[in-house]
Amino acid sequence: MTAGITPVSDTAAERIRADFPILATRTKSGKPLVYLDSAATSQKPRSVIETISGYYEGYNANIHRGVYDIAERATDAFEGARARVASFFNAAESAEIIFTRNATEALNLVAYSWGLANLRAGDAILLTRLEHHSNIVPWQLLAAKMGAELRFLELDGQGRVVLDDLDAKLRGVRLVASAHVSNTLGTIVPIEQIIAAAHRAGAVVVIDGAQAAPHLAVDVRALDVDFYAASGHKMLGPTGIGTLYAKRALLEAIPPFLAGGDMIRRVSYEQTTFNELPWKFEAGTSDIAGAIGLGAAVDYLQDLGMAWVRAHEVALTAYALERLNAAPHVRLYGPERAEERGGVISFTMGDIHPHDIASILDGEGVCIRAGHHCTMPLHERLGLAATARASFYVYNTYADVDALIEALEKAARIFKL
Amino acid sequence: MDELFYREYILEHYRKPHNYGRFEHPDLAYEDDNPLCGDRIRVELKVDDGRIADVRFEGKGCAISQASASMLTDVVKGMTLEETLRLGKDDVLENLGAESISAARIKCATLGLKVLKEAAVGGMPQAWPDEEGQAS
Ligand SMILES: Cc1ncc(COP(=O)(O)O)c(C=O)c1O
Numbered sequence: 001m002t003a004g005i006t007p008v009s010d011t012a013a014e015r016i017r018a019d020f021p022i023l024a025t026r027t028k029s030g031k032p033l034v035y036l037d038s039a040a041t042s043q044k045p046r047s048v049i050e051t052i053s054g055y056y057e058g059y060n061a062n063i064h065r066g067v068y069d070i071a072e073r074a075t076d077a078f079e080g081a082r083a084r085v086a087s088f089f090n091a092a093e094s095a096e097i098i099f100t101r102n103a104t105e106a107l108n109l110v111a112y113s114w115g116l117a118n119l120r121a122g123d124a125i126l127l128t129r130l131e132h133h134s135n136i137v138p139w140q141l142l143a144a145k146m147g148a149e150l151r152f153l154e155l156d157g158q159g160r161v162v163l164d165d166l167d168a169k170l171r172g173v174r175l176v177a178s179a180h181v182s183n184t185l186g187t188i189v190p191i192e193q194i195i196a197a198a199h200r201a202g203a204v205v206v207i208d209g210a211q212a213a214p215h216l217a218v219d220v221r222a223l224d225v226d227f228y229a230a231s232g233h234k235m236l237g238p239t240g241i242g243t244l245y246a247k248r249a250l251l252e253a254i255p256p257f258l259a260g261g262d263m264i265r266r267v268s269y270e271q272t273t274f275n276e277l278p279w280k281f282e283a284g285t286s287d288i289a290g291a292i293g294l295g296a297a298v299d300y301l302q303d304l305g306m307a308w309v310r311a312h313e314v315a316l317t318a319y320a321l322e323r324l325n326a327a328p329h330v331r332l333y334g335p336e337r338a339e340e341r342g343g344v345i346s347f348t349m350g351d352i353h354p355h356d357i358a359s360i361l362d363g364e365g366v367c368i369r370a371g372h373h374c375t376m377p378l379h380e381r382l383g384l385a386a387t388a389r390a391s392f393y394v395y396n397t398y399a400d401v402d403a404l405i406e407a408l409e410k411a412a413r414i415f416k417l
Numbered sequence: 418m419d420e421l422f423y424r425e426y427i428l429e430h431y432r433k434p435h436n437y438g439r440f441e442h443p444d445l446a447y448e449d450d451n452p453l454c455g456d457r458i459r460v461e462l463k464v465d466d467g468r469i470a471d472v473r474f475e476g477k478g479c480a481i482s483q484a485s486a487s488m489l490t491d492v493v494k495g496m497t498l499e500e501t502l503r504l505g506k507d508d509v510l511e512n513l514g515a516e517s518i519s520a521a522r523i524k525c526a527t528l529g530l531k532v533l534k535e536a537a538v539g540g541m542p543q544a545w546p547d548e549e550g551q552a553s
Binding site: 351352353354355356359360370371372379385386414415416 | 422423428432453454455456457477478479480481519522525
């Protein structure tokens, strides 16, 4: 192990890996599974899988309406999961957590419910240049509809968001939407400064936390953020469940997103009064199993401790950066220091197209992502059609990084670099 | 995927593609991309009496898409436009010397063929539908 890198305890890693059944499987090529695509979706620990089957096998019922025992148990488990998610984000109360399908739906909820009610022609929305399509397209649609303008904070040569002209760019801005961590460059965006400046300028802030919530301790009250979106499937939970944190005052002031059952208090043929928070924003039957599963995922993360999760990731990322920097023909994108980035590393290698890299790595059991990672405008700015991306999570080890490097060496041999 | 798939001649076509470039005055031309991975290919044809007299292609993307397009340009010289429409996935795989290819990569392998067919259809009085009833 190289000096300056905190070693991750092998016993801790082995204990964690034993909790993830998929990591014991082998790939089609007969190799052990080296999963380096957690930024796309994380693997799930047994506790999450069993919590979900436990609901379906033991107390499956619809929530908020049944008077019988299993319906009450389902409601308690669902609302209990909400309370755990609220505590995970340090929200003031459970009612400030809305369950959605994913981060994308959470961002769209803000665009429709807050945006249509608050934006006016001539207003501006401020984004950064590193956003995921999910945090660009809803604002493009909203801006077109309302006659608003989109602005962008620029990036420096290491893919860090430039804040020098933040105050100038905030003039006339009603809403700021920024990622907390970039899914392509790994950049950790200094959202504390952005939020404070935006509030001074009278703007509301929505943060896309899809890549941050799984990896960093997020304290929505310390951040004083207005809206914070996350996806359950990237943080050890199942697909189909996401969360939106929002300040109570904002949620009370804005109209509902989707309409139907559950979100109402009283309906006549002529009019409707809406339910209380958070149910005003949860129309129809929710992903009950998904929410309960997410509760178990949050428990798992809190047992590890988010400080440990982050330390583990910084150590792995530092090691990976060092080895990739030493690998011939590899070019890295994003901040140089592991402390300034999440566990996401995008790279290119000689003239090998990222898809070819990923195919060759697949033959070695190493799963990485190749393409534009839903950040086409960012790739265009980097002058690239595609990159290869490796990303880490709690179950990854130094050995996984070594497997990545070995597989890349093989790709270099095949392509005679 | 089998690493043998990245055979020497595939890499040769990738690095030194055949019939690469453009005509000053092509009779037919078509260009398309695969937005998922950014692979892009342009095919230009010189046509003489319904036959492909000469062909050029240009593109960027992975080794599979570019090598496959390069090989295809060798194969289609002298074919009638109608004949190119009968080429399919199996012909592409045969060119590449592969028995099969993962679902994720088949779009790369067949992009050149898709573009070629679109170019060919542009020079025909009526489109010649394949089994799926489409011109590509
Ligand atoms: C930064 C970022 N934002 C938003 C999303 C969208 O997440 P989801 O597809 O779960 O809605 C992703 C997922 O790739 C992401 O990485």
